[in-house]
Amino acid sequence: MKFITKYKHIVIENMDSKKATKLQLLNFKSISTRTFWITSIAFFLCFFSWFGIVPFMPDVVKDLGLTPEQKWNSIILAVSGTVFARLAIGKLCDKYGPRLCYTWMLMIGALPVILIGFVQTPEQFLICRLFIGFIGASFVITQVHTSIMFASNIVGTANATSAGWGNLGGGANRLGMPIIAAAVVSLGIAEAENAWRYSMIIAGITCFIMGIVYFFFTQDTPEGNFKELKERGELPTSKKDEIGFLEVLKDYRVWILFLIYAACFGMELTVYGTMDDYLQNRFGLSRSFAGNLVLSFALMNIFARTLGGYFGDMFGRLKGLRGRVIFLAVILAIEGIVLTTFSTATSLVVGMGFLIAFSLSVQMAEGATFSVVPFINKKAIGSISGIVGAGGNVGAFVAAMLLKSKSAVAESAAIASNSQLGEQAVKTAQMAASASAVSSGYFIIGGFVVLAGILALTIKFAPVAAETPELVLKADK
Template sequence: MMDALPAAQQPLTRLNIFATKGVQMRTFHLTWLTFFFCFFGWFGIAPLMPLVREQLHLDKGQIGNIVIASVSATILARLIVGKLCDTLGPRLTYSLLLVVGAVPVLLIGLSNSYEVFLLFRLAIGIIGASFVITQFHTSMMFAPKVVGTANAVAGGWGNLGGGIANMVMPLVAAGFVSLGYVDQANSWRLAMVVPGVVLLVMAGLYYKYTQDTPRGNYGDIERDTAQKSKGTFLLALRDYRTWVLALAYGACFGIEITIDNVAAVYFVDHFGASLVLAGMLAGVFGFMNIFARGLGGWVSDVVGRRAGMRGKWLLLSGLLILEGIGIALFALAPSLPLAIAAMLGFALFLKMANGCTYSIVPFVNKQALGSVSGVVGAGGNLGAMLVGFLFKSASISYSTAFLYIGIGVGAVGGLVLLIRLIRKELGETAPEAPLTLAGA
């Protein structure tokens, strides 16, 4: 059936990141760029937390609660958004999410107490559901043999927004101060208006210039009604591989967004770095997404073509184990230069594991791609929420928390390996086999 369609209406069989023609590549570039700004808005306040902490008189426990809140709402949002992608389509779902998510980003600057700030930070977390739509949409636009690479590149370039936010938001705040619009203590309030406005602009662009599938939008094409009646969410939940990937994603992406939240504060408090320097160092961690996540997806695709799905799973477990070792070394680093070196090392394996995880997702259940993406994505945020409790404890230092995280991540890598060794790969789509994706 796919072969009968014109080439312009079929998923692409190769990824040329410099191409812009065709709905597939137009959607690819718009979806990663939109995700970039979603991440920018999601973590825009993170490098400004030292200012917020001082002005709102926050203690360590309250900051820990804020870190937890920032990733908690995303769990439910990703589950809902995954289902909406299967029903409404990614174009409309993304546009609605951007409009709704922009509101708390724009308004968080009105916070004058810990409780109000906490509620706004919780609400901003729904923007993190944008990742599920990005992965779903690129999966619709690319053929199975390159879908892992396409998903990883789009996800990695989007995740880059968190790193750029750490670098840029302190400069944006300082810029408003230098222009005389606000004093330094209140500069974080005005700075957060910038990403909020950008999200609204991206909502309009996404709605106008993308479509759900290469063939058209859900409302304009004939879809498999039998598939819709099955209940894609239940299909996803009944597959044990969905849960294994959710666990793995909690150990890589969950740790990534935790680092995005606490790195600047850690470098200020533990090593005495300035606000701008701490933001830059935290930004370096996020900036590695420009290549590392894409590298993970590409390597996974190569391994999949040579060793099948078993090879993809073995690669994922190995990356998680190496990530855990790197985080432990970061926690034990006695100086800032050694901490930076360790951070670069574990960041590489972490972000490659992110890409590897979502190179497997499209092959788990072809009839419930959106729901599988949502559950796995929610697993990432659940992991972040759980480790967030380590950073609010008055009896555990940040460095000790990182050590515990490193041990836990390594254990998850070993568990993924063990599960895949004892379970048979029944009914698993081969990497080269065509997928019948929703709406295609």
């Protein structure tokens, strides 16, 4: 075990290390900076395509005749496929490198995005949404690549910033997709009712092209690609990789982080995926106004997730790895408290205040999580990132199932009890029932997040790493 110590702001690195110790966004001569930008843009495009259908759901429901059950199932399937993809892609990154993994994922993942533009039945739509979810694994590759490219003193900030800017794609599509659709219609390419199909096809083609860009303009590590490093004997054998993966599976800290990421990113996916309808049903907002509000909260990823990584790095410098864990626990607790409070709000102004606080805290918690992940086991960053990343989608799946079950029961009861009062009365009762059910679901979810914050405090490191400030560890195993 090698220990390399940092006093004040001086880091003594191995002479052959080429990892960036600063996040210099305009230093394009640096392979770390170029990789940061390309992986962030690729991540943005993947999330843009993954959730690209969301702004068009009313059109899809009308075009394909989706039932409420099928609509909810499409939301669940969209996050379910990502679980398996993230678990697999992390191990593949450790074995083949992030460059090839991202290239193939972008090019293959583009196919269901394109194909959804050609679906004719609800079943075909649901299948495409399942497979489109695979490109959500882009997050794992992005975190692996930035973890490899940046040194310990800045890795939390780099990870959080690339993830935050990539996450913007999941909100920017609410504005970008309608613009693409409007352009398609104005150019006479398609009628308005079919514009959603062409928008998804364009998004898929863009992802495919980005896969080509990724292959030619990035490399796996500052020292070169995995293939070259293996030829020089600078990477462990596949047998050692397998042992490392088994060690990852046995490490309790990985599974705690799995649950923690379920409590932050998973909750962000679910809350934002249901927030449009909730704001309309709870506060009587118009569809466009509610959508713009959700978009504005998603745009907080520009800075909020970076703040989480930055404070994770800062507390690491002050209090060692234990400092990173303490900050993560605190920000998770804040996230849970503001979500439960938001769920009880009946005033739009008060509700918006707590929703802003939730957006800020949940994104900071995501950044703080991946300021801890790179320090669990540096020999298996990909595998750990994949498992933790999958936790986010498992959390989204469980939360969506909770909200679906509560909402479906409440809406069915409202419809049955008001069926004799006319269509408008049924619709009003259904909206009120849905809002009440989702509100109680948010309250339960907030309580789970608080518990996850308490659980974070059980993450332990070796005493010298956990408690010593200004310490950078490098292990040769």
